[in-house]
Structures are given as C-alpha cells and as structure tokens.
Amino acid sequence: MRVVLTGAAGFIGSHLTTALLDRGDAVVAVDSFLTGRLANLQHVSDYDALTVLEHDVTVPLEVTGHVDAVMHFASPASPADYNAHPLATLDVGTAGTRSMLELARSHRARFLLASTSEVYGDAQQHPQREDYWGNVNPVGSRSVYDEAKRCAEAYTMAYCRAGLDSRIARIFNTYGERMRPNDGRAVPNFMSQALLGDEVTVYGDGSHTRSLCYISDLVSGVLLLLASDEHLPVNLGNDEEVTVLNLAQRILSLVGTDTSLTFRPLPEGDPHVRRPDLSRARAVLGWAPAVRLDEGLARTLLWFRSVIGGESRGASARG
Numbered sequence: 522m523r524v525v526l527t528g529a530a531g532f533i534g535s536h537l538t539t540a541l542l543d544r545g546d547a548v549v550a551v552d553s554f555l556t557g558r559l560a561n562l563q564h565v566s567d568y569d570a571l572t573v574l575e576h577d578v579t580v581p582l583e584v585t586g587h588v589d590a591v592m593h594f595a596s597p598a599s600p601a602d603y604n605a606h607p608l609a610t611l612d613v614g615t616a617g618t619r620s621m622l623e624l625a626r627s628h629r630a631r632f633l634l635a636s637t638s639e640v641y642g643d644a645q646q647h648p649q650r651e652d653y654w655g656n657v658n659p660v661g662s663r664s665v666y667d668e669a670k671r672c673a674e675a676y677t678m679a680y681c682r683a684g685l686d687s688r689i690a691r692i693f694n695t696y697g698e699r700m701r702p703n704d705g706r707a708v709p710n711f712m713s714q715a716l717l718g719d720e721v722t723v724y725g726d727g728s729h730t731r732s733l734c735y736i737s738d739l740v741s742g743v744l745l746l747l748a749s750d751e752h753l754p755v756n757l758g759n760d761e762e763v764t765v766l767n768l769a770q771r772i773l774s775l776v777g778t779d780t781s782l783t784f785r786p787l788p789e790g791d792p793h794v795r796r797p798d799l800s801r802a803r804a805v806l807g808w809a810p811a812v813r814l815d816e817g818l819a820r821t822l823l824w825f826r827s828v829i830g831g832e833s834r835g836a837s838a839r840g
Contacts, residue, residue, distance in 0.1 A: 550571060694731050
C-alpha cells in the first residue's frame with residue numbers, strides 16, 4: 522500500500538510510520554511540526570519508501586501518484602498542547618479533517634480517522650461503549666480538542682454515507698517510547714518528575730481513573746481496523762483500569778525513588794473515570810491488548826531514562 526499519514530512525526534504517528542514501513546508499505550509522512558518532532562522519524566530516515574512533507578493539513582494537499590489509504594492522526598493531543606494551541610487544534614480537527622477526506626475521495630482511497638475517548642467527555646456511562654453519545658462541555662477548557670474530534674467524526678460519517686470507505690478509531694490513553702517528557706500527561710510527567718527527583722504532582726485526590734494502552738498494542742489495533750470493513754467507531758485502548766494515584770505509586774516503585782507526592786486541585790473538566798468497552802474491537806477485529814501495565818511502564822521507563830533532561834522540570838500531571 523501507499524499511505525498518506527498525517528501527524529506522522531508525533532508520538533503515535535511515528536510508531537505507525539515505523540510499522541507501515543516495516544511491513545513493506547510506502548508512507549507519505551505529513552506533519553506541520555507544531556508538536557511533532559522530526560527526530561521521531563530519524564530511525565526510519567533511510568527507508569526509500571518514506572517521503573516526509575512539512576505541511577499544515579488545514580491547507581488542501583495534493584499528492585501525485587496513487588494513494589491507497591489516508592490516515593489522519595494530526596492534532597495536538599495533550600492538555601498542555603491543545604491549551605497552548607486552541608485555534609490550531611480546532612482547525613486541524615475540522616478544516617484539516619475535511620481536507621484529508623477530500624484527498625482520500627480524490628484518490629478513491631480508504632480513510633481512517635484518529636478520534637479519541639475524549640468524545641465521551643466526563644463520562645456518565647462506565648465503561649464507555651461506542652453507542653454512548655458522551656457528556657462534553659462545549660465551552661469548557663478541553664472543548665477545543667473534544668469538539669474538534671466530535672466534528673471530525675461527523676465529517677467522516679457524512680463522507681462515508683456519501684460513499685467514502687472510512688473508519689474511525691476512538692483511541693484511549695496511550696503511552697510508550699517517544700512521548701515528550703513535558704507532554705503534560707500522567708505517564709511522562711510522573712516519570713520525568715521521579716527521575717529528576719522532583720515532587721510528583723497528582724491532581725485531585727488521585728481517585729480518578731485511566732486505562733492505559735501500550736503503544737504497540739494500539740498500533741496493531743489501528744492496522745487491523747484499517748484492513749477491516751468496519752465503518753462505525755471502534756474503541757481502541759486497554760480496559761485495565763487504574764487510579765491516577767496507583768499509577769504514580771507504580772512509577773515511583775519502578776524508578777526506585779523516595780520522591781514524595783504532592784496533590785493539587787483537579788483541573789476543570791478532567792474526566793473522573795475512563796475505561797473502554799472493547800466488545801466491538803474483539804468482535805469485529807479479533808483484537809485485544811496484550812501488554813500489561815507494569816510491563817509497558819517498564820519499557821517506557823527505559824526510554825525516559827535515556828532522554829530525560831531539564832525540559833521536564835516543573836511539569837505537572839494532568840492524566
């Protein structure tokens with residue numbers, strides 16, 4: 522296949538780029554480098570099948586030659602990033618999604634949207650199934666990301682009903698190598714703070730939950746979804762739920778430090794519970810996560826030990 526992948530220099534995008542190239546696909550890796558990093562693609566830079574384009578996907582993109590699939594993963598994805606770039610986040614989820622849908626339509630290619638568990642908002646259904654419409658505050662501090670992804674799903678389904686071969690992956694919290702130390706999410710910030718000997722900051726009392734999926738599991742699920750005939754949204758994540766306090770304690774134990782915990786008020790709109798119902802993924806894709814949390818955290822910690830630096834000092838965990 523020849524795949525156009527947006528957000529290719531981001532955390533998830535770079536792992537997908539690697540997986541596609543390793544299985545023999547050609548990849549047109551598109552990124553504006555607003556939050557993505559070219560260094561994330563350095564290890565595959567010698568692949569002849571890789572083309573890297575610096576491009577803002579809100580501007581229509583023309584790609585010469587055939588295109589078999591368009592995978593739209595471009596977007597700031599952490600609270601720190603989308604609060605710093607609110608308009609860009611809205612634009613990439615709306616105008617950027619339509620631009621990539623038009624690219625797919627012009628090439629008669631299949632389209633895959635990277636959506637998010639954030640479409641469920643501060644969920645009142647637990648665990649969250651794909652038929653749950655969500656509890657999103659349209660004017661809250663997280664709305665630029667939540668509503669951009671909800672709009673992206675609406676665009677994708679509109680094109681699907683008009684004949685485009687599309688898929689929607691609702692991605693739950695994912696972690697692993699190549700996350701930025703100052704990413705703003707729980708795993709990188711807990712690890713960064715612990716490795717630097719800083720206090721590890723937990724928002725709220727730590728009783729809110731997350732369900733964390735290791736990056737290799739997510740990539741396998743995304744590729745199975747791309748190859749499937751499923752057009753409705755599919756949850757991709759890990760249904761091993763953990764409190765944020767327990768996550769912090771596990772990471773401190775792995776790091777082997779006696780760094781203390783500090784607690785701060787929970788940010789506005791921060792979801793209290795988050796766990797995917799994976800029934801559809803299991804039934805439609807035959808997929809389930811294989812990497813347990815402690816194993817994935819240990820792998821991720823090796824990465825952070827190799828790259829940690831002063832850039833993460835002072836970061837705070839948002840989940």
